Amino acid sequence: MKRLDTRQEDFAATFAALHGWEASGDQQVEERVREILQAVRKRGNAALLEYTARFDRLELADAAALEIPLGDCAAALAALPAKGRAALQAAAERIREYHQQQLVPSWEITDAFGNQLGQRVLPLQRVGIYVPGGKAAYPSSVLMNALPAKVAGVQEIIMTVPTPGGEVNPWVLAAAAVAGVDRVFRVGGAQAVAALAYGTESVPAVDKIVGPGNIYVATAKRMVFGKVGIDMIAGPSEILVLSDGSAPAEWLAWDLLSQAEHDEIAQSIFITWDAAHLEAVASAVDKALTELDRAPIARTSWQNRGALILARDALEACTLANQVAPEHLELAVEEPRALLPQITNAGAIFLGIHTCEALGDYVAGPNHVLPTGGSARFSSPLGVYDFIKRTSLIEASPAGVTELASLAKTLAEAEGLTAHARSAAARIQSGQ
Numbered sequence: 001m002k003r004l005d006t007r008q009e010d011f012a013a014t015f016a017a018l019h020g021w022e023a024s025g026d027q028q029v030e031e032r033v034r035e036i037l038q039a040v041r042k043r044g045n046a047a048l049l050e051y052t053a054r055f056d057r058l059e060l061a062d063a064a065a066l067e068i069p070l071g072d073c074a075a076a077l078a079a080l081p082a083k084g085r086a087a088l089q090a091a092a093e094r095i096r097e098y099h100q101q102q103l104v105p106s107w108e109i110t111d112a113f114g115n116q117l118g119q120r121v122l123p124l125q126r127v128g129i130y131v132p133g134g135k136a137a138y139p140s141s142v143l144m145n146a147l148p149a150k151v152a153g154v155q156e157i158i159m160t161v162p163t164p165g166g167e168v169n170p171w172v173l174a175a176a177a178v179a180g181v182d183r184v185f186r187v188g189g190a191q192a193v194a195a196l197a198y199g200t201e202s203v204p205a206v207d208k209i210v211g212p213g214n215i216y217v218a219t220a221k222r223m224v225f226g227k228v229g230i231d232m233i234a235g236p237s238e239i240l241v242l243s244d245g246s247a248p249a250e251w252l253a254w255d256l257l258s259q260a261e262h263d264e265i266a267q268s269i270f271i272t273w274d275a276a277h278l279e280a281v282a283s284a285v286d287k288a289l290t291e292l293d294r295a296p297i298a299r300t301s302w303q304n305r306g307a308l309i310l311a312r313d314a315l316e317a318c319t320l321a322n323q324v325a326p327e328h329l330e331l332a333v334e335e336p337r338a339l340l341p342q343i344t345n346a347g348a349i350f351l352g353i354h355t356c357e358a359l360g361d362y363v364a365g366p367n368h369v370l371p372t373g374g375s376a377r378f379s380s381p382l383g384v385y386d387f388i389k390r391t392s393l394i395e396a397s398p399a400g401v402t403e404l405a406s407l408a409k410t411l412a413e414a415e416g417l418t419a420h421a422r423s424a425a426a427r428i429q430s431g432q
């Protein structure tokens with residue numbers, strides 16, 4: 001963990017070095033991912049079976065075993081304890097309701113000359129959702145990926161999830177049943193992304209791949225972009241807690257570690273302008289680390305990618321938060337609405353001392369698949385808009401075409417594009 005003070009001379013350089021993980025630039029990872037993509041593209045299922053044996057320590061008997069039957073998902077849901085089933089269903093309901101607000105209608109307008117112009121909104125036909133599963137199982141990510149697609153009206157949802165050592169997490173299968181996923185494949189990493197992008201004998205090629213994952217998944221998504229759509233780069237988790245000292249240090253320690261426990265390269269940053277509070281949080285994190293099941297992962301993450309920063313004031317803290325552009329930003333302050341206007345870059349903002357990030361991970365309603373690695377500067381949470389496409393509609397009327405065609409003819413001539421000009425000119429005559 002780094003301790004920084006914005007008054008230190010070398011602060012800017014040390015702070016800049018904190019923005020660690022990016023989905024590009026690691027040469028070794030890129031080379032390995034390129035090799036995996038090519039192998040799956042060329043050899044399909046055979047390559048999937050090999051990589052699944054190598055990276056997930058799972059020897060499948062044949063390609064048919066790559067797919068988990070939907071009946072297994074329904075059975076897993078039925079076998080969950082009633083409390084668990086109710087929690088999954090309640091979370092799903094809240095996520096569905098939140099995302100319904102994101103639906104946008106098709107529209108048409110008529111211009112002053114009687115021409116019709118519009119935008120038609122249609123769902124994507126087939127999407128691939130990547131559910132991470134290397135270091136932890138994520139039933140919540142099944143819901144967060146699949147439900148916005150369902151709300152958008154996507155016809156077919158193909159889910160991939162690694163099952164390391166062959167252990168299929170029943171909650172993940174149950175969540176697939178709750179969300180209405182159409183097909184489930186037990187494959188992970190870059191090979192899953194390749195299968196979804198190019199298709200194999202078993203896995204159908206999709207139109208778009210969404211979902212979070214580790215550096216191999218994120219790099220693979222970046223590399224297949226263009227062949228298929230992708231949502232964003234959602235890599236290792238991040239949290240930035242900005243605090244005025246009004247929340248108990250222990251609460252904030254758990255919040256910081258809630259993301260550190262995801263991955264050794266997850267990032268947790270704490271910023272305050274109260275020096276005594278900073279010390280209290282530092283001690284609280286050390287104590288909390290002794291009580292964690294996933295202490296080895298969280299400790300490594302906190303040691304390498306954790307930071308405690310003493311800022312001059314709230315305004316400076318907000319400026320720093322904007323520079324990091326974290327996946328999750330907690331405004332753990334008495335008056336979060338007073339700071340909100342200062343925040344311009346964050347995947348999700350959690351307002352006030354009662355709003356821990358974990359609520360957003362599971363049940364609040366907004367999506368937990370969020371931009372990481374500073375990409376919140378230019379991208380947004382996963383949402384219904386990721387599962388739709390917009391098509392423009394233009395219908396010139398016999399009376400209205402003349403005005404448009406004469407403008408188009410003038411501009412086409414300016415560009416020296418004669419066929420364009422003649423095409424427009426022909427309509428002027430027909431419209432008169």
Ligand SMILES: NC(=O)c1ccc[n+]([C@@H]2O[C@H](COP(=O)([O-])OP(=O)(O)OC[C@H]3O[C@@H](n4cnc5c(N)ncnc54)[C@H](O)[C@@H]3O)[C@@H](O)[C@H]2O)c1
Pocket residue numbers: 032055056131132133134135136138141162187188189190191212213214215216217234235236237262263266327368369370372
């Ligand atoms: N942003 C979000 O919304 C969100 C949500 C949940 C999880 N996460 C993040 O997703 C990540 C999940 O990572 P994970 O590792 O647990 O699961 P994962 O499913 O992303 O990755 C596991 C796969 O990585 C591949 N892999 C592992 N080591 C490899 C190697 N040396 N070479 C090639 N491939 C290799 C394997 O194929 C394996 O199946 C974490 O960083 C977590 O923080 C993010």
Ligand SMILES: N[C@H](CO)Cc1c[nH]c[nH+]1
Pocket residue numbers: 138140141236237238259327361368369370
């Ligand atoms: N915090 C993760 C997104 O970065 C999502 C998650 C799922 N389960 C727990 N947390």
Ligand SMILES: [Zn+2]
Pocket residue numbers: 237258259262361
């Ligand atoms: Zn989390």
